[in-house]
Amino acid sequence: MDNYFAIEAIDLTKVYGSGNTEVIAMKNASLQLKRGEIAALLGPSGSGKSTFLTAVGLINPPTSGTIIIGGQLVMEGQQSQTNLRSFRRQHIGYVFQKSNLIPFLTALENVQISLELNGNSKRESQDKAQQLLDELGIGERSDNLPSMLSGGQQQRVAVARALANQPNVILADEPTAALDSKRGRQVMELFAQVAHTRGAGVIVVTHDHRALDVFDTIYEMEDGMMHQEL
């Protein structure tokens, strides 16, 4: 089927530095994620999880390997095959450990701005942002600045922002690290729902083994190598 995979990462390797200071952070890491599938990425500190996620997120290119997103070849080694900036904005939603909301914009404006950056009118963006916040259960807090929201609410706004442009791919780097286990689980369930209902491919880096049942697939990194858990 055309575009059956949200992400195909093939033999990704990343080398930082050279000579004595060379670090091989990722070695031939491969992963195939279908649309509608949510995968957890586990592994000890320093095993290469962030390196993998930022490579696939087109933030930090691999030294070698191939990245195909939504059926389109985007990276061949360090060579980009498309305009990475606009590709990223249109197709990839990123959620970080801390919500990284813009502190002087309201919850609504934080979501609205990413829609406007993608060419939607102000009015359209406002309506769509409000609708997303409503769907995520924080619509009544849309006028609040991030500092007035709890960690879990801020993370919901960050998820709304990541979903705003209906990306094929959502990448989350320890999105629940700042949350208690109940709220952490809610955020994980939200990602699973987004994958299953919107057909996005979602990868979540996590250290939290308590919510692993929400994932369709579990990958683990060790010393830069990727394994799929059976």
Ligand SMILES: Nc1ncnc2c1ncn2[C@@H]1O[C@H](COP(=O)(O)OP(=O)(O)OP(=O)(O)O)[C@@H](O)[C@H]1O
């Ligand atoms: N910019 C960099 N320059 C040099 N080495 C780096 C750089 N970024 C990461 N590394 C090294 O690459 C390896 C993998 O790091 P990475 O951040 O991908 O691990 P991680 O699994 O995400 O760790 P954590 O769970 O602690 O966030 C580590 O040995 C790290 O020290």
